[in-house]
Amino acid sequence: MTAPTGPEITLINGLILTHPGLKDAVPHGRSTICGGRLAEVNVPVESALFAGQVIDCANCLIMPGLINCHNHAAMSLLRGVADDLPLERWLNGYIFPSESKHTDPDFVHLGTMLSCLEMVLGGVTTFADGYFFMENAARAAIEVGLRAVVAQGILDLPTPDARAAGSWKERVADFLSACPQDPLISPALFCHSPYLCGPDTFQEAARLADDHDALLFSHVCETHREVEDIRARYGRTPVEHLENLGVLGPSFVAVHVIHVSDEEMDLLADSGTKVIHCPESNMKLASGVSPVRELIKRGVTVGIGTDGPASNNNLDLFEEMRSASLMAKLVTKDPEALNSRTVLRMACLDAAKALGMEDRIGSLEPGKCADVIVIDLDRPHLTPMYDVASHLIYAARASDVRDVLVNGKVVVRGGRATSVDEDRIKAAGRAKGGQIARGLGVTNFGAVFKDV
């Protein structure tokens, strides 16, 4: 894969973990990047002279970027408007009124910019997102330099970007034609849920996704109430209902998957459906616990996601991995459940598989995209170190990420984003926060900042 012009970036020194969850970290010699791809991975250092930009990773760990498989990134602008509330009061009292008033293309662009900053500074190199006006989320991801699966939201109800009920097909057509064609972006579709999307909508969306070689996402079996609703409406559980519609399959991604029976888990496994686990959001909204270990045992590919910043309320994948492991141990009463290596794999290679991108990302191999993070190990909370996976899952922090490369481009260096003006984005976020706060009658603490 080496381009004739030689490497653009050379990483040297440190430790490297090429296949998280499968292999262990080892001392690192040299890895090179050409044309956005890994040309060489951990080859011996033969010379002290290196081509292109050299990044010295002494005292650091080199590993694949983390993959956040579920987000509603633009909702960073609504983070903390209301918390500690039952789902319905939270949605109907705060989230839906705010979205109805404020969610427009600029809101989506700005909110996604803030979330992309948070994610990339914390070692996330790819995220899957579902929301409205999604061509604007794609633009934000490209500007910050993140790889993204941008899934246009579909509901039978009116939405901020499809104000007439049922007009989602026009919106999807507009999205597919407006979405930037960029190596970082994969367009997709997101049917909100079996209770907000009818059978025709699901089947039509699945056809459209198939036509465009795109993934179809949906929240599935998130709450008890959803299961009861769908059973009352269709005489089937949500998974049975989706199977009956012909929607399950390798390019269908079911998010949450909490309240499922053994038979439904078998249906998911047999169909090759992917599952995304969002432990912190599930805890915060008191939704329940996904039977992740059982799903994995059946051969289901399970990725990890944060869910949106308004129901988590952070996009920190280190913490999300830790919560996935701790939550599994608690509910199974087994301290061996979801061990550090399993969880690390779920956030890297399994996540890549869940998004159909395992040929490009999820591990560090020659020919794969250069989505690489460099973690500073020279921290009190990581000293000493006997087990790299254990430290990554149980002790490391998003703020330990020093450098981030996506598609061979350095997007974070020394803990600072290099592609965008972070101060300008934060100031814009605080200004928008002022408008939102006035509408809801809540406080805008951002007003104390000098830029507002």
Added chain:
Amino acid sequence: MTAPTGPEITLINGLILTHPGLKDAVPHGRSTICGGRLAEVNVPVESALFAGQVIDCANCLIMPGLINCHNHAAMSLLRGVADDLPLERWLNGYIFPSESKHTDPDFVHLGTMLSCLEMVLGGVTTFADGYFFMENAARAAIEVGLRAVVAQGILDLPTPDARAAGSWKERVADFLSACPQDPLISPALFCHSPYLCGPDTFQEAARLADDHDALLFSHVCETHREVEDIRARYGRTPVEHLENLGVLGPSFVAVHVIHVSDEEMDLLADSGTKVIHCPESNMKLASGVSPVRELIKRGVTVGIGTDGPASNNNLDLFEEMRSASLMAKLVTKDPEALNSRTVLRMACLDAAKALGMEDRIGSLEPGKCADVIVIDLDRPHLTPMYDVASHLIYAARASDVRDVLVNGKVVVRGGRATSVDEDRIKAAGRAKGGQIARGLGVTNFGAVFKDV
């Protein structure tokens, strides 16, 4: 309280949260520190000229330091030697053999230094610790500049610092005479548990603690097995057993308190016994869930602790607060359980009460000790901000802490410890890690560092 010489430190600008959980954050004018204490808290700024050192807190939040109510700090040197194991295999296969071989005064000093660094950089200003050779933990806390309750461990079995079974009384006497007399240090005693300390030991330790006006700690009702053991041995549950021994009371601190009945919670409440909740350790070891909401309803004072770094595996109190809230919502199936304000109070003022220090720390009031943290709010993951408590619990990170003052002394400035040489401590930690790794036959990844 203003000393005649005028303030030594003046904080200006930003937001201030004087009573976490009770009051909201408000814009901050000026606060001053004299003789280690808060002289003025949020008074109007009358002049642009300030006495002493001036700390500009623009775009920051000023709040009381966090209090970590349970730790075995020196065990940072054993963090990650083994994880994802049942408690007994973890203890007998790794922890006890390592402690038997390596735990000496230098181990305790070095391990506690590493943990103090981690804690103070993450906004912890006071911690309660239980381990061996505890005068050395006290020395470490003083060097880094942390306030500490250092509780000498007591077991009927041989321990690293009392090698003859039953010789703990000599050790306690040595500890009490060797423990540095310092305004930062409160000596205390720690009976390991009702299953490793017999009735005589508990009663004698309680008498000694009382004589020295010191707290007595114990792990209580951490596992099902403990409850069964104690019931088999004494015909009573652990709480009933301790009540029968006359040990419960306002200066007894029960750590974990997971497997308790309504009647036992009443005993704890009626006796004024304090409880420490360690959610992440309880999850990681699959121990279970403390009924925190029920305890608080009964009037029990509940503080939050991380437990030791080998069973958590971090000392990040922001994350611990978040886990306390998320875990409570999950197990009660109620998203209103342990809301952000409740959890914040548990880590500040309630924690101070649990350690008998509410007259000195836990809130920012004139006359109280100047244990103050300054949190940088100018971060993507905290932008915008509608609710300070929500952001602190659900979105903020240890790495957002910019400055830390303990007893009026600046111990962290701009995210760097000011009292000690961080690099020297980490290098010593890596060297010690090499010895421990060789003994256990595990890898010492610290060997890749240039200093080892």
